[in-house]
Amino acid sequence: MSLGGYHFDWSAVLSGQPLDWLLHGMGVTLELTLLAGVMATLLALVLLSLRLAGPRPLQWIGAGYITLFRNTPLAVQLLFWYFGGVVWLPESARNWLNAGHQLFGIGFPSTELLVGIWSMGLFTAAFLAEELRAGVRAVPQGQLEAARSQGFSQWQSLRLVILPQALAHAWQPLVGQYLNLLKNSPLAMSIAVTEIMYQTSQIESFNFHGIEAYAVASVIYLLLGVVLSAVLTSLNPSPAGLRSNRRAD
Amino acid sequence: MIRFNNVQKHFGDLHVLKDIELEVAKGEVVVICGPSGSGKSTLIRTINRLESIDGGDILIDGHSIYDASRSLNAQRQQIGFVFQQFNLYPHLTALENITLAPRHLAGLGKQEASDLALGLLEQVGLSDKSRHYPSQLSGGQQQRVAIARALALKPKILLFDEPTSALDPEMIGEVLGVMKSLAHHGITMLVVTHEMGFAREVADRVVFIDRGQILESAAPQAFFSNPAHPRARQFLNQLLSPLHLAGETV
Numbered sequence: 001m002s003l004g005g006y007h008f009d010w011s012a013v014l015s016g017q018p019l020d021w022l023l024h025g026m027g028v029t030l031e032l033t034l035l036a037g038v039m040a041t042l043l044a045l046v047l048l049s050l051r052l053a054g055p056r057p058l059q060w061i062g063a064g065y066i067t068l069f070r071n072t073p074l075a076v077q078l079l080f081w082y083f084g085g086v087v088w089l090p091e092s093a094r095n096w097l098n099a100g101h102q103l104f105g106i107g108f109p110s111t112e113l114l115v116g117i118w119s120m121g122l123f124t125a126a127f128l129a130e131e132l133r134a135g136v137r138a139v140p141q142g143q144l145e146a147a148r149s150q151g152f153s154q155w156q157s158l159r160l161v162i163l164p165q166a167l168a169h170a171w172q173p174l175v176g177q178y179l180n181l182l183k184n185s186p187l188a189m190s191i192a193v194t195e196i197m198y199q200t201s202q203i204e205s206f207n208f209h210g211i212e213a214y215a216v217a218s219v220i221y222l223l224l225g226v227v228l229s230a231v232l233t234s235l236n237p238s239p240a241g242l243r244s245n246r247r248a249d
Numbered sequence: 250m251i252r253f254n255n256v257q258k259h260f261g262d263l264h265v266l267k268d269i270e271l272e273v274a275k276g277e278v279v280v281i282c283g284p285s286g287s288g289k290s291t292l293i294r295t296i297n298r299l300e301s302i303d304g305g306d307i308l309i310d311g312h313s314i315y316d317a318s319r320s321l322n323a324q325r326q327q328i329g330f331v332f333q334q335f336n337l338y339p340h341l342t343a344l345e346n347i348t349l350a351p352r353h354l355a356g357l358g359k360q361e362a363s364d365l366a367l368g369l370l371e372q373v374g375l376s377d378k379s380r381h382y383p384s385q386l387s388g389g390q391q392q393r394v395a396i397a398r399a400l401a402l403k404p405k406i407l408l409f410d411e412p413t414s415a416l417d418p419e420m421i422g423e424v425l426g427v428m429k430s431l432a433h434h435g436i437t438m439l440v441v442t443h444e445m446g447f448a449r450e451v452a453d454r455v456v457f458i459d460r461g462q463i464l465e466s467a468a469p470q471a472f473f474s475n476p477a478h479p480r481a482r483q484f485l486n487q488l489l490s491p492l493h494l495a496g497e498t499v
Contacts, residue, residue, distance in 0.1 A: 146336035149297055150350045151326035151402070160349060164340045241339045241382030 012209040013216050022213075025199035026220055031109065032116050032195055033182045033228075039121030040181065044128035051133060053154050062129075069126035075187050078119045082191040086115060116188035116195075124181045131177060135170030136162055168238035175232040179225055196220055250275040250310060250437055251296060251406065257304035258291060258461075265291050267461040269305070275405075278438045280448040280469075283458040284484055289441045292458065293408045296439070297328045309406070326354055329399030333411040335391040337383040343370065343394045344379040347401050355402060369397035373427045389420030393427055400431075407431065409440040445488060449473055457481045 002008065012018065050062035069077070086094065094111075101108035109117065139162050147157035167174075186197035200217045204210030251273040258266035265288045273279050281289045294300040295307060298314060298321060307314050314324060337346050347366035351357040357365065370376050373393040383391050392412055399407060409428065413421040425447050432438060432451050442448070448455050448469055455472040457465040457480075464478040476482045 140336075142332060142334055142336040143338065145299060146330075146332065146338070149299060149325060149328075149330040150398075151322045151324075151354055152350070153322055156353060160353060161338055165338075168340065238340075241341065241384055 006211065008212060009209060010212055010216075012207050013203060013212040018203045018206065018209075018213070021199040021202055022196065022216065022220070025194060025196040026224075028113065028193060029182070029185050029195040029224070032113060032120065032185050032188060032193065033178075033224075035109075035117045036120035036124060036185075037178055037181055039117060040124035040128055043121060043125035044132060047125060047129035048132045048136070049155075049158070051129070052136060053158060066126045066129055069123055070130070074120070074123050074184055075190060077123055078116065078187055078191050081119045082112070082115045085118075086111065110193075112188075112191050112193045115191055116185075116193040120181060120184065120188065123184075124177060127177045127180070128174060131170045131173045132166060134173070135166035135168075138169040139165045164237065165242065168236070168242045171236045171238060172233075175229060178232055179229055182225060182228060183221070250277075251439075252308040253305065254308065255305035256295065256302050256307060258288075258295065258300065258302050263461075265461050266295070266302070269463060271456065271463060271466070273437060273439065275437055276433065276435050277453050278432045278451055279440070279454050279456055280452040281439060281441045281456045281458060282443065282445070282448065282484070287459045288461040289458050290410050293410060293439050293441055296406070296408060297325050297330055299330070322354075326350070326402045327405050329396075329402070329404040329407045331392070331395055331399050331407070331409045331412050333414050335383070335388070335395045335415070337391055337395055337398070339383050342380050342382055343375065343386065343397075346383070346394055347398045350398070350401050365401065366397070369400055370394070372400075372430075373397045374423070387420060388416045389423045392416065392420075392424045396424070396427055396431075404436065406437045406439070409438070409442065411441050411443070413442065413444060443488065445473070445485075457484065459484070 013022070047062050047065060050058045051066075054062065089097075097111040097114065100110075143161055143165065144157055147161040148154075152160065185195055188195055189198035189201070192198070196217050200210070200213045203213040251271075253269045253271040256266055256269040257264070269292065281292060283289045291300050295302050296309075296314070309324070309327075312319065337343075338349065341349065344363065344366050347369055348357075348359075348362035351362040351365055352359065367376065367379060370379055373396055375390060375393055375397070378386060378390060378394070381390075383394070386394065396412075412428070413424050416424065421444065425444060428438075428440070428447070429451050440447070440452070450469075452469050455465075455467060455469050456463055457472070457476070457478065459480050465472065465476060465481045467477070472481070473485070476485055
């Protein structure tokens with residue numbers, strides 16, 4: 001196939017070493033997205049409880065965190081943690097991280113990947129926390145009053161009554177944030193995380209078939225995105241009571 | 250059992266509860282009525298501290314509800330509250346709405362809590378609706394589930410805040426019927442309502458409140474046949490014949 005004098009050669013991307021690189025990159029992208037996603041989720045729950053139920057100073061810390069991490073570029077945060085963060089670790093820890101280890105039979109993440117997970121987890125947590133808070137605000141005040149009047153503590157009311165409803169309200173925006181996490185992951189190539197885009201540019205410098213490589217990378221992202229979106233949407237916790245307003249009889 | 254000692258409350262400049270003195274005996278059914286904005290909802294919401302007070306004290310069984318050595322959540326478990334807007338938990342079925350507190354606050358097992366809830370649903374005439382979500386129930390059915398939920402921890406006191414005001418007229422009867430069936434079985438009931446038929450038939454006492462002050466507290470018979478305070482008289486006239494202009498005397 002030829003277009004404007006350019007000769008397309010898909011085997012230059014889909015065979016041999018370039019294919020190995022791409023498959024490895026896909027694994028790293030998945031690892032980065034999933035681990036950062038888990039970290040962001042846990043941190044977002046902490047931020048949410050700070051903002052909703054914490055004492056004043058902790059509420060301010062939660063709000064300050066969200067302002068800081070939502071309003072600075074992820075690219076800057078990645079470079080900050082990589083060049084500014086890792087040096088604070090004691091030398092023994094840095095040596096240990098750089099040495100390479102096995103964990104459950106698979107390679108322990110490289111320092112670069114760890115910094116990538118860390119940065120993207122912190123960044124995404126701020127967005128998840130805000131989506132969750134919007135979901136909480138959509139729950140009528142009477143729900144909290146009903147729970148407190150029954151004798152539930154603030155925390156029990158949040159866990160048993162408010163959060164399940166908030167999660168149902170916020171689910172689609174939350175899915176969007178996890179998709180953003182996947183689509184932001186190529187920024188981690190700036191700190192040499194060997195994810196899909198890093199491998200793609202390596203193929204480009206290796207055999208100059210960048211167009212094919214970027215096309216294949218786009219298709220991989222598209223497929224990953226469609227699968228992630230479908231899986232998360234199917235996990236929607238909205239209980240039947242919130243999903244429909246149909247009368248049973 | 251419940252005693253208000255010179256209770257005061259302000260919303261900004263508005264003196265919403267003024268020098269409230271009220272004693273309610275154990276098992277008594279008291280209807281609280283008055284014009285809208287008179288402070289009657291605020292009055293019952295102070296009993297389980299959904300509203301705070303600025304002065305005076307409220308005692309239950311001789312103990313101040315503000316006694317710091319008594320847990321607020323434990324106190325609230327002894328007081329069932331029924332809201333005007335039902336406030337059922339929409340993500341839970343009728344049964345789960347009722348079992349939530351017994352399971353998480355009283356430590357009942359799943360089966361035990363479920364048996365309790367089914368018994369309560371039967372008591373409010375809704376045994377066949379246990380698996381329905383609130384959105385699948387009519388207003389009257391939702392309020393009956395809400396009453397069953399309020400009974401789930403076997404409270405000593407039941408507070409009703411305009412329980413039928415959000416209902417279509419044809420559903421008011423079923424809710425009042427359930428409330429009537431609960432009266433005079435040991436639970437102390439305070440009911441804010443405009444349903445004067447219920448007051449006349451079920452209440453031991455009617456308390457009339459206007460502009461934050463208790464103006465009259467009398468047996469229903471006396472209150473309806475011969476209200477002592479002119480504002481109570483005016484209120485009753487408006488309520489019983491709404492087409493009369495305010496202030497007009499019969």
